[in-house]
Amino acid sequence: MDYDISNQQLHKELERLQQRITALENEAEIRKTYVKLLLKEKEMLAITLRSIGDGVITTDTQGLVVMMNPVAETLTGWNIAEAQNKPLREVFHIISEKTGKEVENPVQKVLDTGLIRGLANSTLLISQEGNSRVIADSAAPIIDTITGQILGVVLVFRDVTHERKLELEVARAEKLESVGILAGGIAHDFNNVLTSIAGNIWLAKLATKDQKSLKVEDLLAEAESQTFRAKELTHQLLTFSKGGAPIKKISSLQELVRETAIFALHGSNVRCVFALPEDLWVVNIDTNQISQVINNLIINADQAMPEGGIITITAENVLANSVVRQDEPMLLKTVDYVKVSIQDDGIGISQEALTKIFEPYFTTKSSGSGLGLATSFSIISKHKGFLGVTSKLGKGATFFLYLPALSGEVVAPFEKDSGEKLVSMYGGKVLIVDDQNDILVLLKRVLGLVGYEVVTALDGAMGIELYREALESANPFQAVILDLTIPGGMGGKETIQHLLAIDPQVKAIVTSGYSNDPILSNFEAYGFKGALSKPFKFLELREKLDAMLA
Template sequence: MRDRLIDEHTGEQIEDPVTRVLRDGVAVGLANNTVLIAKDGTKRSIDDSGAPIRDGKGNIMGVVLVFRNITEKRRAERELLKADKLESLGVLSGGIAHDFNNILTSILGNISIARMFAKPGDKIFERLEEAENDCMRARVLTQKILTFSRGGAPIMKTAFISELLRDSASFALSGSNVRCEFSIPDDLWRVEVDEGQIAQVISNLIINASQAMPGGGVINLLAENIVVDERQGIPLNNGRHVKISVTDHGIGISKEHFQQIFDPYYTTKRGGSGLGLAIAYSIVKRHNGYIDVKSIPGKETTFSIYLPASSKEALAEKESGEKIRGGKGKILVMDDEKMIRDVVGDMLGILGYEAEFAKDGAEAVELYKKAEQSVRPFDAVIMDLTVPGGMGGKEAVRKLAEIDPEVKAIVSSGYSDDPVMADFRKYGFSNVVAKPYNIKELGDALYEVLK
């Protein structure tokens, strides 16, 4: 078998440039979408040109060919295009998610308050509990939307992810006719991840794999420690990584769909959203990782995720439970939305705190300054990060620190252009509570800074 030139998009063979030069007697070039298939089946994107070699009388006595391997350049261009598409979608989706989370904060807060006044076992208690659970599911949905936005930065922590991989895959396959076989070493390296987002990636990949095998079957999930270097052709920094591979033995991915599978809203499934793989791509990208796919149509498909390994120690898990922790103290709440100020004020009152309110950062700074000069200063501040047309929490907390270097500020937001929610201490905050939140989550956040 000899080397062949094909069109990357159509798969059709391209005329040999030597033949063209000899026939036409002029220099020729290939189209930008030319692929060279070597004798061993290796495919390379190439850019080339051919020109005739003439003797003293002008007769063609040969052909000179110049081939340039542009495979990595093409891959980089495709990665950039995918990133641009997600960035455009992020501008729109981030704003929608922010507004929706504000509304959801009011709904969830009021439901959690009402539930406290109902008796367990009563019909109204059960209805409120169901409504609160539905709000939590809606919160997961807005988090998926936020993944596209510039404010959807992962909230990282160092963790062992073996259990996360098993739990996410098993949960995604609940009730299906597909099972997952795991190959995860005991010495899998730690990674620095947002566990919720990575669980979402694994869930999306497992669901995709399951749908590729409608008659049932086995999905293989492999995790391994690898050291990346430039010889492997993986667009990552050299060094230690954890590689996670999800393989199904289903219908595979056809050539015409291969370049578009990570595009937002692109789907070949009836009733599909086209967001699953786009979300997975965006999350992995934000973790400084890489996601790749290989497929043999009619046989199998493997998605591989590469995440940088961490040398940090894994954090101990916090205790969790249904107990609502109250307290005492004077709390300043800054939010531009009245419905948020109202519901947070009610929750604080039930928790045992006294609340005062500001519509933006400038007003919050003035109120805090006056309180510092009184006999009853504020014990803590809860501030919205983004205030349209006004001073937000990021700037306000710097000014508060000038007034009181020991200020205890909690940042709260449903969306942000800055990575403050992911690294709040770096910006001067003591804790974080992401919108939407219920009365227990608010109580826990205050207890952590005031204990």
């Protein structure tokens, strides 16, 4: 009996072993199948990666290179045998095209956040051989679908150097065409200005020959006015071509807006209605540039009403904590500002055009460069303000600009210079350095007329020697006027440094025909006490000298 039981147990054990062997054989077959599938998938992946035109690199969670395709090898200069298990930063070396500084590793960003990340524009990939390419890329996490854990990162990137060159060529061609259109328009206006100046001077010459019907003072005043109109035209061209920084001073907008608008509408069948409160806060602005913006907006409004009409110009103080209106940008809610609105009842602007109206070269006019509003937007942005528009077709348009205000401060309305203020309150000895002898002669006459003793020099080196000699004598210079650019000689930027070394208390004004030069907008950082762009009003020069000496 016991023997039979043992045989039965042995038989069962044999059956169990047979089942186990069968299960293992089945499992082995399944594993073989999986291995075949994995090998096939790996082969397909390899074929896919080889056929992709973009570079592909995968890393583990430590940011070490696991795999890279042939395109990635070509772009980086590393082959997979060299790169495997190396830190990605060593293989994929990227820097900013603008600054030359190393760019943050995109793979590390993905590992830290678990999100897909892309590179900033203007990123350069530096290959192992030192070659540089402009690239665009994105990095994404490799996630285990069962556990949800990040297993690594896949980085995909492509060479966009050729596309960038094409974009630059197209942009350059468009800008050259636009500059040509702008230059043609400015040349037209400039010739008109010169015609007016020449005509008024000719009439003034006649008036000196007993032509009683002509008043010399009026004729010369008009010639002077047109001269500064010419300055505005050249300033507009410089602002567009160079993007000049604002030369700011504390100003009131009432008279600036009023005078610019009236001037822009000379000869037009459109008139302005003003609502400019007397308690408007002052702003720190470049008056020439803001006048240019107002001029552009008024001309746009005028052209929108070919049959004539009314332009309504309003201004108001807006507190930072005031209720947000539809047209107020949230980015300006942290400061107080002054808002100026220019409203017309013209043809209006389509919704499609509204989205592009501040883009360079965009225009809805048959003849126009499309630069006026783009330049205006740039100017307001450089003043840390905002320029916007609301409109509907057939309902007119309202342009509105915001300028950061010196809240609580109000200045008296602008007063024109008068002959009673001609003579300086201070006078004194002034050194003028300029390479143009005719300007030296003119300034010597003008400043001599208002009470200053003037000494001149044709370059900085001569001016420094004159200043040193005067300082050692009993009659030093009270002020210095330095031209910024002196071809072939020492200009104002270098000269002021030598003068400061000689006399830390030197009082100097910098002048330049390049009204967009950054030194003019930040003159104090270079050691100057004031700045003037040429041509300037001579009473303005006298006022700056008086203020500096005071």
